[in-house]
Structures are given as structure tokens and as C-alpha cells.
Amino acid sequence: MAKMHVATTINGEPEEFLCEPHDSMLDLLRGALGLTGAKEGCGTGDCGACSIMLDGRLVCSCLMLAPEAEGRKIDTIEGMAQGETLHPLQQKFLEMAALQCGICTPGVLMASRALLERNPDPTETEVRFWLAGNLCRCTGYDKIVRAVLETAAEMRGAA
Amino acid sequence: MTEIRYIAPSSLEEAIGAYAAAAGAARILAGGTDLLVQMRAGVVSPGTIIDIKKIAEATGIEETPEGGFRLGAAVSGAALAEHPRFGQAWPGVLEAVNLIGSTQVQGRASPGGNLCNGSPAGDSVPAMVAAGAVVTLQGPNGRRTMPVEAFPAGPGRTNLAPGEILVSFTLPPRPKGSSDAYLRMIPRTEMDIAVVGVGVNLTLENGTVTAARVGLGAVAPTVLLVEAAAKALIGSKLEEAALEAAAEACRAACKPIDDKRGTIVYRTKVAGVLLKRTVAIAAERAGRN
Numbered sequence A: 001m002a003k004m005h006v007a008t009t010i011n012g013e014p015e016e017f018l019c020e021p022h023d024s025m026l027d028l029l030r031g032a033l034g035l036t037g038a039k040e041g042c043g044t045g046d047c048g049a050c051s052i053m054l055d056g057r058l059v060c061s062c063l064m065l066a067p068e069a070e071g072r073k074i075d076t077i078e079g080m081a082q083g084e085t086l087h088p089l090q091q092k093f094l095e096m097a098a099l100q101c102g103i104c105t106p107g108v109l110m111a112s113r114a115l116l117e118r119n120p121d122p123t124e125t126e127v128r129f130w131l132a133g134n135l136c137r138c139t140g141y142d143k144i145v146r147a148v149l150e151t152a153a154e155m156r157g158a159a
Numbered sequence B: 001m002t003e004i005r006y007i008a009p010s011s012l013e014e015a016i017g018a019y020a021a022a023a024g025a026a027r028i029l030a031g032g033t034d035l036l037v038q039m040r041a042g043v044v045s046p047g048t049i050i051d052i053k054k055i056a057e058a059t060g061i062e063e064t065p066e067g068g069f070r071l072g073a074a075v076s077g078a079a080l081a082e083h084p085r086f087g088q089a090w091p092g093v094l095e096a097v098n099l100i101g102s103t104q105v106q107g108r109a110s111p112g113g114n115l116c117n118g119s120p121a122g123d124s125v126p127a128m129v130a131a132g133a134v135v136t137l138q139g140p141n142g143r144r145t146m147p148v149e150a151f152p153a154g155p156g157r158t159n160l161a162p163g164e165i166l167v168s169f170t171l172p173p174r175p176k177g178s179s180d181a182y183l184r185m186i187p188r189t190e191m192d193i194a195v196v197g198v199g200v201n202l203t204l205e206n207g208t209v210t211a212a213r214v215g216l217g218a219v220a221p222t223v224l225l226v227e228a229a230a231k232a233l234i235g236s237k238l239e240e241a242a243l244e245a246a247a248e249a250c251r252a253a254c255k256p257i258d259d260k261r262g263t264i265v266y267r268t269k270v271a272g273v274l275l276k277r278t279v280a281i282a283a284e285r286a287g288r289n
């Protein structure tokens, strides 16, 4: 079976790839495209480690077919820092040690950024509900939630 | 995996043509949050995947001339939540759709996929039943409509005819004093499968219920419309006797399974409790409209 040709935009840059019709977007990102930030924790939509933005909406890339990327806009964790300058969330996660093994972190960061774009002043409950689909086996969530709230406060102050 | 094809037609006619041509070997793809999980588990292995998200009618949210809403079957929960007026008119349907999975799942999961997947525990279904939603189906023999409660046929089965696609849900206009609500019982607060789900849709006039519909999920092989519960509410001012009669009607309608999430006794009891709580929320909202 011939591979499919897909033209898409990833982190603002036009990108083309060949894929099998049943490949997941996560397979393509981590494989042919060499963007290994998104992780496969479960492959079934439960853990959020594979979170990316698709046309501005947070989705699990493990539950998206690669050919669905045709003509769409994808953003991944690799596009979060501006060159050497970390996004405030990334910076705060480091400062507050909101990660241990780091497997969940790219997904948590993508999800947190999506939250703060929509709601710059979330309550703790809102943060916890928004991140309910991002599982972390290490931190116990508390540090993650506090880092998100701190970043939100800081970004509001800076704005 | 054997030969597999992915197509994303931009017209319904094209999708239906391809679906019919595949003669049962094709699957419709909406958000993929059930389908892709099932494909990975090897439960289904379609020869052709027909993505319907490029079809305008399947992804649009429209207000009908009569004052109701038409929702494309493949509208995502996130898109529905962003609509400026839908949640005002149908807060119960919206909260039910938005309960499906995490933020990430909401980015893709659709009410159409929830209904077509055929789970008796699908969260949006009891709310759609309570809302009196009518589904539009289209297949090789044209279009037809049916009340949403007539759509499920059993766990994992629907009354879609071969080659038919679910196109949209139509919700009726809202008389003054109307609102709805959906509650589910799950063992944790997020990301779980309903043990019981109750949708209630009410119209109140000076405190008296003039119209009611009750949808009940996860307690029988299909989601149920509980007409006896609605009857117990209509004409009442939601006095304790009327609420208890409606709760009893819900308990009587239960034919649940016994599983690790809930025993038969528990599910039956909770159905009555949730009915009362859901009515209270719907009534409070209706009082403000």
C-alpha cells in the first residue's frame, strides 16, 4: 500500500511527511519527524503525556491519525521555548522542582499553557480539573499545581 | 495490519458513497477517542476509515429558525463549550458532553461518537434523551430522523441501517421557564465511567412543572427515557411526594449489571438519589429563565 503524503504546519513551519494511514500523530512526531518531546505513556488517551495542540486545541496525539494533520496547525513542546528563552511555565517548573522523571512534563506544560491562554487567573480547582488528563507517577501533583498557579500570578503581573 | 485506507471527504454524499462501497469494512471517524482505542486494542480493524470532520454539516453548530439548535454529529466538546449561546439554552446537554474524558479528550470527542459507540454509560446520551433531541441519519436510501432514545439497540449496537451515518442532533426551541441538568455518579471526581447518569429537562410556569423529560444511563442495556418519572413531575410543584414518585419510577426502570463499579442494589438506589438532585439543579436553572 502506498504511503500517504501529508502537508501540515508544525510549530509555525510548513512540514511534509509520508505515513501509513493508521499511524498515529504521536508515531510520526517521535519517529520520522524526530520530535521526541511528546511521550507515549499509554497510547489510549488516559495519561496526557502525548499532548499537543491541534488548530489551537489540546489533544492526545496518540488518539489522532497522522493523515488527519493534512492542512492543520500543530504545536508541540519543541515550539514552547523561544530559542534559549524558556516559557515562563518551563522556567517555573525548573525553579519549583515540579518534575522528577520528566516523562509527564511535556504534556503537563502543553496543557498548562493551553489553560493559561484561556484563563490567566485559574483557581486551584480549575487547574486540577484542567490537568486531570495528565497523569504523573512521581510528583504527587502538588508541585505541578503550585508551579502553574505561581506562573499564572507572575504572568498576570508582567502583563 | 492489512491494507487500510484513510479518506476525509468534504461532502456527505461522498462519505456515504465510500461507506456504502466498503460494504461493512469501513468505520466512520469523528474524534477517534473510542475508535482509535478500539483499533489499538485490536477490537476493530476497519479496511477504510472515513473521517467526517471535513463535512460542514457534521461539524457545525447552527441555531434553527424555530429557535432550537442543530449540532453536527462530530462537533467536539471543546467547540460546543465555546459556543456563545448553546450553554445558556442547554446547560445540561453541555455539562454532559463536557464530562466526557479529560481536556485532551474534549478537544476531539463528539456527541455523535458517544451515541454511535453504543455504550449504555455514554454521558451525553441521557442528557440528549432528556432534551428531546432528534437525530438525522443519512444513508444510500436517503435521510430519516428518529428520537435519540430510539437510536441505541444494546451495548455497542445501534439502529443505524447498513451504510447510514449519523449527521446531526436537533434540539427543540426553548419555552420560557425551561432548563436542564445532567449528573453522573462515578467512583472518583474525573475521568471515569458512569455508574448511573441522569438527565432532566424541565419547563416551569409559576413553580408548576408543565413539561418534563428524564433520561437514565448506565443502568440498563441502553439509555432509557423514563416516561413514568416525567409523569410524576408534570403538574407538581416538585413537592417531596412528586420527587419520591419520580425517583421510584427511575429505580423501577433500572435493569443494571453488577460489576466492580457498582452492584445492582447500589446502582438502583443511586438512580433515585441522582434523579432528585438533578431535578433540583434543572428547576433552579429553569427558575432563572
Ligand SMILES: Cc1cc2nc3c(=O)[nH]c(=O)nc-3n(C[C@H](O)[C@H](O)[C@H](O)COP(=O)(O)OP(=O)(O)OC[C@H]3O[C@@H](n4cnc5c(N)ncnc54)[C@H](O)[C@@H]3O)c2cc1C
Pocket: A044, A045, A046, B027, B028, B029, B030, B031, B032, B033, B034, B035, B036, B037, B052, B073, B074, B099, B100, B101, B102, B105, B108, B109, B110, B111, B112, B113, B114, B115, B116, B117, B121, B122, B123, B124, B160, B164, B165, B166, B167, B191, B192, B193, B194
Ligand atoms: C481517556 C478517555 C476518557 C473517556 N471518558 C469518557 C467519559 O467520561 N464519558 C463517556 O461517555 N465517554 C468517555 N470516553 C469515551 C469517548 O471519549 C466518548 O464515547 C466520545 O464521545 C466518542 O466520541 P468520538 O468523536 O471520539 O468518537 P469516535 O471514536 O470517532 O467514534 C466512536 C464510534 O462511533 C462511530 N461513529 C462516530 N461518529 C459516527 C457518525 N457520525 N455516524 C456513524 N458512526 C459514527 C465510529 O465509527 C466508532 O465506532 C472516554 C475516552 C477516553 C479515551
Ligand code: FES
Pocket: A039, A040, A041, A042, A043, A044, A045, A046, A047, A048, A049, A050, A051, A060, A061, A062, A063
Ligand atoms: S500516550 Fe496519549 S494519552 Fe497516554
Ligand code: FES
Pocket: A098, A099, A100, A101, A102, A103, A104, A105, A135, A136, A137, A138, A139
Ligand atoms: S515527573 Fe515522572 S511522571 Fe511526572
